[in-house]
Amino acid sequence: MVALAGCSSGGFQSDWERQNLKAQAAEEQVDPPAYPVAGSLVEFGVLDAGGFHFFVDGATLSVGKDGIVRYVLVARSPDGVQNVSFEGMRCTTAEHRVYAFGRPDRSWSASRAGWRSLDAPSVQRRHTTLYREYFCPQNEPIRSAAEGVRALEQGGHPFSKGFAR
Numbered sequence: 001m002v003a004l005a006g007c008s009s010g011g012f013q014s015d016w017e018r019q020n021l022k023a024q025a026a027e028e029q030v031d032p033p034a035y036p037v038a039g040s041l042v043e044f045g046v047l048d049a050g051g052f053h054f055f056v057d058g059a060t061l062s063v064g065k066d067g068i069v070r071y072v073l074v075a076r077s078p079d080g081v082q083n084v085s086f087e088g089m090r091c092t093t094a095e096h097r098v099y100a101f102g103r104p105d106r107s108w109s110a111s112r113a114g115w116r117s118l119d120a121p122s123v124q125r126r127h128t129t130l131y132r133e134y135f136c137p138q139n140e141p142i143r144s145a146a147e148g149v150r151a152l153e154q155g156g157h158p159f160s161k162g163f164a165r
Contacts, residue, residue: 027068032086032100032108033060036072042152044134046126051078054126056134056152060086061145067092069135069142070099075126085111089127091136094118096127133160 036057043055057072064070068088075083084102089095095115100108118128134151135142137159142148151157 028064028066030064030070030099033057033072035102035106035108036060036074036084041074042149044129044152045155046129048125052076056130056148058145058149058152061148063141063144063148067141069148071130071135071148072102073126073130087127089131089135089141090115091131091139091141094131094136094139096123096131133157 036055036059040057040059041055042058043053046052046054053076055074055076057074060070060072062070068090070086070088073085073087082102085098086100086102086108088097088099090097093115094117096118097115098111098113100110103109116123118131133156135148135157137151137157142151142157147157151160
């Protein structure tokens, strides 16, 4: 019992804990990019989207030194109403985050939301689609923005074909 109590004192961390705590501590601080323009939007398909169309602004797609894929997502309803958000995806831990929401005046409103697991019931299908098929093939981040834009233009990343998370 004494040996077990010593292990729970917080002094010992597994390799997984060290890796994930290090990754979270090393997250880059980023400002929202320029508001998206129609000419740089790349549409991607989402099953059972209920008539919605989804786009990523290719000009805002980036992969940080922290391994986080960041992008602006535009969701357009069948009636033409748009929701715009600046988001990030942490591929190694299968998490998603919204950094900011777009306002009608084309400015940004910061989000207070933190990282959420892509396995959470409230996660939208568009996020799991981006994770599995475009930005995190085999649970690893794309290497560059160009690789991500190519995956969007080609309907999926070549490494995501035939692989499931």
